[in-house]
Amino acid sequence: MAKRIATSSVNWSALAERVPAEQRGSLTAFKTKSDAYLRRVMANPPEPPKINWAQYKQVVPIPGMVDTFQKQYEALKIPYPADTQTSQVEAQWNEIKKQIESFIQASNANIAKYQKEINDTKALLPYDQMTMEDYRDAYPNEALDPINRPTFWPHTPEDQPENWKEDPNAPAAH
Template sequence: VHRYPETLPAIDFAYYRSRLSTPAMVDEFEKTYKGVTVPVPKDPGNLKAAIDAQEKEAMEKTKAEVAEIQGMIANAKALLAKIDSVPPPEEMTHEMYADYFPEQARNPWDKPTFLPHTPDAQPGNDPH
């Protein structure tokens, strides 16, 4: 509605009168055209204000979600930086593995294991 002009565009009816053989028809069109009124839409239920309020609320929620997702992205980038700092497996020693992954590394002082150092080959692990 707001993109259209408030009044109808002007038509040069004199040009059409000079070109057509029946100027009475142009007079009739001119009279009809000048009599046209386009009613402006009304908002009896004040829906525009309600929609504007919903839009404002949605924008606030969107900003909160964007901030949350940006935090998640920052955490993911930090994790990637940590992963990038780990040397490749072919260059990693057992000590380096224990430093980078203490919960997964073998700990012979606290939890000694027997060869082949797999969970199913340890004493107390009954496979049956």
């Protein structure tokens, strides 16, 4: 015999928090139907009523008919469907848990990295108080370094000789 479910196992308030505002009406309608179904199921007794076979034997004139019905009724077993999906759902949930954990770890690593960048930026001198040497110390790859990396004015990357592109339509130089 299947076990009787006394209450709904759905956490409706947690579900309502995740449902978009435009679909709340559909969720409310679904909850109403679910609650009505649960009330109808709970209105019935958990076990079917017992049949008084002795009374039927006295009333039915055909001998053996009630005995045949009683044997067939008692032999009747309505199978409760086997649960074949729970293991698949659990496997999917375990996979999702792993993905959630890896996402949380990656997010925490990003948070730590960005927090370090924020702290480094807060520790810098304000730009209006910075000297060229302070800027070079704070941003060594972006600062001008005329001795080790000389550049041409206006000192932008596209105006430097290593970034000049040959024009394929230009005449060849002799």
